Amino acid sequence: MIERIYATAVTEIHIARRNRWVLIAVVLMVVFSLVLSAVGSAPVGGLGADRLSVTVASLTSLSVYLVPLVALLMSFDAVAGEVERGTLPLLLTYPVGRGEVLLGKLLAHSTILIIALVAGYGAAALIAVATDPAAVAGFGALWRLTWTSVLLGATFLGIGYALSALARRASGAAGLAIGVWLGLVVLYDLALLAAVVADDGGIFTTQVFPTALLANPADAFRIFNLTASQATAAASGVGAAAGALPLWQTLLSLCLWPLAALGLATLAFRRAEP
């Protein structure tokens, strides 16, 4: 089983390397991280925090958008591409399980994501430490941001595989992926904020709103990182409104989502008839 997962992962890495996905992911993360650490240098004194902690807070807001996007871009072709190339029926006649195929792809795509995250966050951290010796105090926050980003990425990889199996066509899967990204990462928060404003402190704000935040992996990621580094004060929008959520709840959501997404992907893939 390990051998077959590994074989699939190696093949996927070859493909990602040739299709420039590795390069694109790394360049995206590094460029945006560097831009943020340059922009984020202004309010250091005012907050009383070290330079790296401030950078991590900005990187958190960036990663909420970028990590799901990169993950969906890498995963939308996973099953639909095999269908379009006519290789899915062939693959399914080999002594390999559908779960093993997905795990192999996940292993490859997560590895690429980790490389991009380490490159991007690493560059930002180097700049912070070079300009502010006190910045080493922020390493804890940076480490937390890194592993939660991997969990967030794995979640959206799983969602991408599920969409890919459901759509059966790469173009359809790409459309669904963009829709899910817009919905979960952009529109979801806007809708929640609008509802909170309209509700004005009523039942929705106290009961529904916290659960709605936990139900969205991107929000759970953002709030967990901001709460853990006590940076909610510096945050705006949904992050600021959610200071009351206990840490363990957001952490649980973050850990359960990758499993749920992969389970969903496996179900969708099982149902796909070659």
Place this chain on the structure above:
Amino acid sequence: MTPTLDIANLTKTFDGVKALSDVSLSVSRGERVALLGHNGAGKSTLMKIILGLIPADAGRIDVCGSAPGGPAARAKVAYLPENATFHSALTGLEQIAFYMRLRGESPKGAMALLERVGLAHAARRRIGTYSKGMRQRVGLAQALIGHPSLLVLDEPTSGLDPVSRRDFYELLDGLAAEGAAILLSSHALTEVEARTDRLLILSGGQMVAEGTLNALRRKAALPVAIQVSAINGYDVDLLRAFPDAIKLGNTVRLTCTQDDKLDTLAQVAALRDKVADIDVIPPSLEEIYAHFSRRSGQ
């Protein structure tokens, strides 16, 4: 000895449309069997059921002594799907190495496999740069991994030029000699003709004929054409001797049944001093094929 592949009374319906009705067939060790049929006859559907990719509605299928699609069957059966194009970003070598690893074989043998199908020179090039025939050979190479007991090949010679096709059948001869059972499909009888042991003709989901090419030729009993060239000016005499004949340019064309062939030839030979040449034209492969695949009301 039980056949490698044994199918009885197989039926498959897609949304009320019968793709296969009551199909029975078997393929034994070392046997090469060609499955013929027009587009939509049900060849690919039959193969997918044999591989366990889609379930049958009714019927019994035995693949190497076990159920189709199970772990035991998967380990022994190789498949070449129709129109598989593979990932354009991978090299032929990487693609074959991947499939070898999935079968638990050492990928070191990948180059040898590509050599067997004549792709060694392009092994390190991306599949995206391959021609259709070369991609077909990649598909063929993966079907050879691990000495399968049964090869199920869906239109394996489509996209191959005549020389490659001959190489392909030579490869099959070798595999069959080693004991593999081979089921391959084609929509043209001319592509498979003498290179297989047995032919099955599928039409509209029904098995309409089965046997060797000679057996099918006899069974079809299609008329034989005899083309006679008369010595200058004598064609009128020939037409008088054979009232049913038709004049085609400088020649006279007669038709007769298989059984009457020798008698007719004797009659022509009796006019020896008026005849310049004789050609006997047996029914073409396409005519035999069309005869069987049309009969079922297609």
